[in-house]
Amino acid sequence: MFPNTIAGALDLDNLADRVIKPVFKANGMKWKGWHAYRRGLATNLHELGVPDKVIQAILRHEDVSTTQRSYIKTVPQVVTDAMKQLEARIARAAVVQQVSVN
Numbered sequence: 001m002f003p004n005t006i007a008g009a010l011d012l013d014n015l016a017d018r019v020i021k022p023v024f025k026a027n028g029m030k031w032k033g034w035h036a037y038r039r040g041l042a043t044n045l046h047e048l049g050v051p052d053k054v055i056q057a058i059l060r061h062e063d064v065s066t067t068q069r070s071y072i073k074t075v076p077q078v079v080t081d082a083m084k085q086l087e088a089r090i091a092r093a094a095v096v097q098q099v100s101v102n
Helices: 012-026 034-047 052-059 064-070 077-101
Strands: none
Touching: 012 077, 034 052, 052 064
């Protein structure tokens, strides 16, 4: 699903170590693993109005009830606001990273 540069499978743990964890650390956060990532993804997609069946397909669950029961969480507004702030910081970090690489 996620090919690497030599047409093999991308090592997601390596991706987390090289890319995701440093961004989290720079923003004073701790990486909680892929399961937490998937729950956060499902919850955020739901908050954006994506239908549960589409979220189920993205997460590749056999049954939509698994997605609804275990992955989509109700989020208070304060959490949504915090995620928007994190998204802005990640975007700024990505721009800084691109500038320093070039």
